[in-house]
Amino acid sequence: MAAADGRFLRRNGPVASLVTALAPAGVLLGAMLLQAPGLLYGTHTGPGAFYAVIPHSVMAALGSVTLLFALFALGMGFANFWRDTGGRAVELTRGRPLRRALSDVLTLRHLGGQHGCNDRDETFSTARRRFHHALFYGLFRLLRLHGRGDAVPCPVRLGSALRIPRQRRP
Numbered sequence: 001m002a003a004a005d006g007r008f009l010r011r012n013g014p015v016a017s018l019v020t021a022l023a024p025a026g027v028l029l030g031a032m033l034l035q036a037p038g039l040l041y042g043t044h045t046g047p048g049a050f051y052a053v054i055p056h057s058v059m060a061a062l063g064s065v066t067l068l069f070a071l072f073a074l075g076m077g078f079a080n081f082w083r084d085t086g087g088r089a090v091e092l093t094r095g096r097p098l099r100r101a102l103s104d105v106l107t108l109r110h111l112g113g114q115h116g117c118n119d120r121d122e123t124f125s126t127a128r129r130r131f132h133h134a135l136f137y138g139l140f141r142l143l144r145l146h147g148r149g150d151a152v153p154c155p156v157r158l159g160s161a162l163r164i165p166r167q168r169r170p
Contacts, residue, residue: 027054027062060146067139108132 031040031054044052051059081087092098104110111129 035053040053042052044050108129111132
C-alpha cells in the first residue's frame with residue numbers, strides 16, 4: 001500500500017493539473033448536453049439571468065461537494081495529527097487554547113511567518129495571505145447570505161471580483 005501511495009504522490013502534479021483542466025470542461029460539456037442551444041447561446045437579462053444557463057442549485061451542489069471534501073480532508077489531517085501527537089479528548093474542551101487556535105486560524109497567523117511567503121522570485125510577499133483571506137471571508141459571506149435567504153450579489157462584473165459588493169437593505 002505504501003508503494004502505491006508513493007507512486008501517486010510522485011504523479012500528484014500532473015494528476016492535479018489534469019483534474020483542474022477537466023473539471024470546468026466537464027461542467028461546460030454538461031451544460032451543452034443538458035441545455036437547449038437557444039438557452040445556452042442566447043442573451044439573458046433581468047432577474048435570475050445569471051443562473052439561466054447553469055442553475056444556482058447545480059452551482060451550489062458543485063461548490064458544496066468541493067467544500068465538504070476540503071473539510072473532510074482537513075478533519076482527517078487533524079485526526080492523524082492528534083493521534084500522532086498523543087492528544088487527549090479533554091484538551092479539545094479547554095476554552096483559552098481553543099480561542100487562541102481559532103484566532104490563529106481566522107487571522108492566518110502562521111501563514112508566511114513574519115514577512116510573508118516567498119514569492120516566485122524568492123522575495124517576500126503577503127499576497128498569498130491576502131488571497132487566502134479573500135477566499136475564506138468570501139466563502140463565509142456567501143454562506144451567511146444563503147443562511148439568511150438573501151440573494152447572492154450577481155452578476156460579478158470585470159474588476160469587481162476582489163471587492164465585496166455592498167447590498168442596500170430595505
